[in-house]
Amino acid sequence: GDSVTQMEGPVTLSEEAFLTINCTYTATGYPSLFWYVQYPGEGLQLLLKATKADDKGSNKGFEATYRKETTSFHLEKGSVQVSDSAVYFCALFRPSGGYQKVTFGTGTKLQVIP
Amino acid sequence: EAQVTQNPRYLITVTGKKLTVTCSQNMNHEYMSWYRQDPGLGLRQIYYSMNVEVTDKGDVPEGYKVSRKEKRNFPLILESPSPNQTSLYFCASSLIRTSGYEQYFGPGTRLTVT
Numbered sequence: 764g765d766s767v768t769q770m771e772g773p774v775t776l777s778e779e780a781f782l783t784i785n786c787t788y789t790a791t792g793y794p795s796l797f798w799y800v801q802y803p804g805e806g807l808q809l810l811l812k813a814t815k816a817d818d819k820g821s822n823k824g825f826e827a828t829y830r831k832e833t834t835s836f837h838l839e840k841g842s843v844q845v846s847d848s849a850v851y852f853c854a855l856f857r858p859s860g861g862y863q864k865v866t867f868g869t870g871t872k873l874q875v876i877p
Numbered sequence: 878e879a880q881v882t883q884n885p886r887y888l889i890t891v892t893g894k895k896l897t898v899t900c901s902q903n904m905n906h907e908y909m910s911w912y913r914q915d916p917g918l919g920l921r922q923i924y925y926s927m928n929v930e931v932t933d934k935g936d937v938p939e940g941y942k943v944s945r946k947e948k949r950n951f952p953l954i955l956e957s958p959s960p961n962q963t964s965l966y967f968c969a970s971s972l973i974r975t976s977g978y979e980q981y982f983g984p985g986t987r988l989t990v991t
Contacts, residue, residue, distance in 0.1 A: 799980075806967055807980075812979060854920075865922060869918060869919035
């Protein structure tokens with residue numbers, strides 16, 4: 764079945780450091796890929812998405828490129844801020860017949876310290 | 878304001894006492910879904926609905942029921958809650974697109990079953 768694997772957290776960075784959160788997936792066909800962010804005490808919000816190979820999603824300084832050859836969708840940001848502290852979820856969507864399924868990773872907690 | 882609302886936000890109940898968690902969206906979305914979030918397991922899909930009167934099981938449907946009598950509402954029903962259903966629950970909705978579902982999440986319902 765489909766699966767999403769994210770790097771273990773928590774990840775602790777100093778402000779202005781470079782961020783990478785790894786995400787790899789297993790799925791047949793051509794899934795769409797997403798990054799969601801969850802701030803403390805809130806629901807998830809869509810951060811960015813990519814719907815086909817080599818697409819780059821970007822938003823709020825975050826970027827991720829859909830790499831079909833390595834089945835990866837790593838999240839990056841050049842300079843993190845304290846306000847980026849949150850839990851980040853990688854997810855994939857792959858319709859299979861009449862079944863519309865979304866698979867989430869386990870989440871990676873990011874803590875940015877001043 | 879476009880939003881997904883859930884009620885209640887917090888609930889403590891006892892084993893076997895039927896409960897309903899309501900979910901409502903004001904964006905005219907066709908797709909709605911329920912997830913539970915548990916430490917180390919990420920989000921797991923319980924049930925989803927493609928439209929009114931159309932529902933289907935996700936990854937962990939045992940012990941839950943849903944209904945979709947109106948497009949805007951998608952209640953989650955626990956007929957006989959058990960302690961292993963203690964969790965953080967999220968409702969989400971989206972438009973149906975072939976490129977994948979950009980889901981809007983509610984704020985979450987923290988359920989404790991004693």
